[in-house]
Amino acid sequence: xxxxxxxxxxxxxxxxxxxxxxxxxxxxxxxxxxxxxxxxxxxxxxxxxxxxxxxxxxxxxxxxxxxxxxxxxxxxxxxxxxxxxxxxxxxxxxxxxxxxxxxxxxxxxxxxxxxxxxxxxxxxxxxxxxxxxxxxxxxxxxxxxxxxxxxxxxxxxxxxxxxxxxxxxxxxxxxxxxxxxxxxxxxxxxxxxxxxxxxxxxxxxxxxxxxxxxxxxxxxxxxxxxxxxxxxxxxxxxxxxxxxxxxxxxxxxxxxxxxxxxxxxxxxxxxxxxxxxxxxxxxxxxxxxxxxxxxxxxxxxxxxxxxxxxxxxxxxxxxxxxxxxxxxxxxxxxxxxxxxxxxxxxxxxxxxxxxxxxxxxxxxxxxxxxxxxxxxxxxxxxxxxxxxxxxxxxxxxxxxxxxxxxxxxxxxxxxxxxxxxx
Numbered sequence: 001x002x003x004x005x006x007x008x009x010x011x012x013x014x015x016x017x018x019x020x021x022x023x024x025x026x027x028x029x030x031x032x033x034x035x036x037x038x039x040x041x042x043x044x045x046x047x048x049x050x051x052x053x054x055x056x057x058x059x060x061x062x063x064x065x066x067x068x069x070x071x072x073x074x075x076x077x078x079x080x081x082x083x084x085x086x087x088x089x090x091x092x093x094x095x096x097x098x099x100x101x102x103x104x105x106x107x108x109x110x111x112x113x114x115x116x117x118x119x120x121x122x123x124x125x126x127x128x129x130x131x132x133x134x135x136x137x138x139x140x141x142x143x144x145x146x147x148x149x150x151x152x153x154x155x156x157x158x159x160x161x162x163x164x165x166x167x168x169x170x171x172x173x174x175x176x177x178x179x180x181x182x183x184x185x186x187x188x189x190x191x192x193x194x195x196x197x198x199x200x201x202x203x204x205x206x207x208x209x210x211x212x213x214x215x216x217x218x219x220x221x222x223x224x225x226x227x228x229x230x231x232x233x234x235x236x237x238x239x240x241x242x243x244x245x246x247x248x249x250x251x252x253x254x255x256x257x258x259x260x261x262x263x264x265x266x267x268x269x270x271x272x273x274x275x276x277x278x279x280x281x282x283x284x285x286x287x288x289x290x291x292x293x294x295x296x297x298x299x300x301x302x303x304x305x306x307x308x309x310x311x312x313x314x315x316x317x318x319x320x321x322x323x324x325x326x327x328x329x330x331x332x333x334x335x336x337x338x339x340x341x342x343x344x345x346x347x348x349x350x351x352x353x354x355x356x357x358x359x360x361x362x363x364x365x366x367x368x369x370x371x372x373x374x375x376x377x378x379x380x381x382x383x384x385x386x387x388x389x390x391x392x393x394x395x396x397x398x399x400x401x402x403x404x405x406x407x408x409x410x411x412x413x414x415x416x417x418x419x420x421x422x
Contacts, residue, residue, distance in 0.1 A: 015169055018065045019176050025059050026078050026180045028052055030187035033086070050091050053079045057095055061102050065173055068166045073154070073173055077147065078181050084124045085131050085139075086188060096121055136189050143181045151177070221263060229256050277315045277398070279421050282346055282353060283308055285318055289325045290344055296330065301339030304329070312346060312353045313421040316398040324391045328357050328414055331387070335361030335412065353418045360411040369404055 032052040036045045057079040064072035076099055084092030096117050104110040123146075131142050151174035158167055235241070236249050290306040297304040325344075332342045336359060343358045364372070372388055395402050395416060406412040 012169075015065070015172070019173065021063075022060055022065055022075055023176060023180050025056055026075055026184060028056050029079065029082055030184050030191070033188050034191045046087060046091075050083070050087055050094075053083050053087070053091070053095065054098065057099060058102070061099070067169045067173065068163065071163070071166065073170075075177055075180060077150065078177075078184065080120075081124070081143065081146065081181065082184065082188075085128060089125065089128075092124065093121060136186070139185055139189065140182055143185055144178065147178050147181055222260070225256060225260065229253065232256070277317060279313050280316050280318050280321060282312045282314060282355070283310075285321065286325065286344060286346060286355070289322055289329070293326060293329045293333070297333050297342065300333050300336070302333045302336055303341045304333070304344070305341065306344045307346070310346070310348055312348055314353050314398075314418040315421045316400075316418070317394075320394045321398070324394050324416070325355070325357075327387045327391045332357055332359035332361065332412070332414075335359055335363075337362075340411075348420065351420050353420050355416040355418075356413055358411065358413040363408040363410050363412055364404075364406040365408055366406075369406060372404060 029052065032049055036048050057076055060074040060079070061076055064074040066072040080092060080095050080099065083095045100110065100113045100117060103113055127142060131139055134142070154170060154174065155167065158164075158170055232249055232253055236246065236253070241249070286306060287308070290304055294304050329342060329344065336342075340360045343356075345356045345358070347354050347356075392402060398418060400416055400418040402417070403415045404412065405415075
């Protein structure tokens with residue numbers, strides 16, 4: 001793409017046209033991200049998105065914006081930035097390797113590029129955790145943090161080489177680069193927020209359906225159940241029953257109790273309690289819960305250990321937090337049919353209190369992790385999924401978040417994150 005004038009300077013009009021072309025090449029990235037469906041086929045969507053990021057990288061390198069007859073720049077940093085922060089590290093490293101191959105001319109240039117881009121990769125990996133967990137403003141600032149120094153370095157290089165006539169074009173190019181990255185981040189984040197909003201609306205619809213179902217049938221079901229349970233308890237006192245008949249009655253009463261517990265879970269969802277928050281001292285509360293659950297763990301041949309927490313306080317409902325911890329510890333114990341170990345730990349990272357529950361049970365397949373907490377979904381053959389759904393709802397009401405990591409035949413770790421009380 002030659003756009004040089006007779007004086008060796010790039011004609012401003014053609015220069016602007018080239019900039020606009022590159023801007024729209026970069027707009028392929030958010031456009032594809034918004035268009036492709038993500039929920040049904042996440043791997044396929046990721047591959048499509050990666051493909052178009054590579055296409056935009058190749059186009060911007062192949063047809064660079066020429067600042068002067070000896071200098072040209074492109075927008076290669078943007079595809080690399082998006083690949084690292086919006087796909088995964090492997091895709092990001094692949095784009096960097098492709099970038100080096102497209103730019104290399106000889107062994108010396110290869111070594112220089114390898115060192116330079118290795119530094120960039122390390123910086124991107126180091127800051128990724130802050131970017132992913134940051135707000136939209138934080139993400140825009142991180143984008144500027146990377147791009148503004150690049151622009152300043154180029155400007156200083158031009159001035160030191162006395163290329164004053166080309167500084168105008170460089171300034172326009174730098175400004176357009178920053179605008180392009182800002183627009184891409186904003187559009188992608190806007191799409192993510194809309195997707196999250198749709199997910200929450202769908203979840204709210206499910207919760208509303210469960211609430212209506214619970215309110216309409218729970219009372220009608222419990223009345224006949226109470227009658228059946230009463231007569232069975234009377235039958236159990238009959239001295240003329242055989243051993244097998246006694247066993248049948250015992251099983252029936254146990255199943256009635258289980259049914260009653262499921263109805264109670266439904267009612268908990270239909271009428272969630274919103275009690276005024278108070279300051280919770282984590283150490284005595286978790287110590288109380290683990291001591292309470294140790295008999296159940298011992299019965300299942302599971303060792304339950306708790307590492308004393310630092311002097312940490314959070315705001316919330318202590319009874320509801322106990323309910324969450326009991327539910328999660330119970331699930332961890334039940335995941336180990338042949339015995340094992342459950343570890344409960346508490347630590348503080350900056351202004352966040354983290355409660356971790358780790359087991360060495362059967363683990364959860366990756367495909368099932370996203371379904372946890374959904375109504376009627378459970379990893380247990382006799383479960384309803386309501387226990388985890390209630391637990392996750394309580395965590396959200398306490399302004400907390402949760403993270404689940406699991407590996408089959410190795411174990412599962414659930415981490416609860418709550419703001420530290422001030």
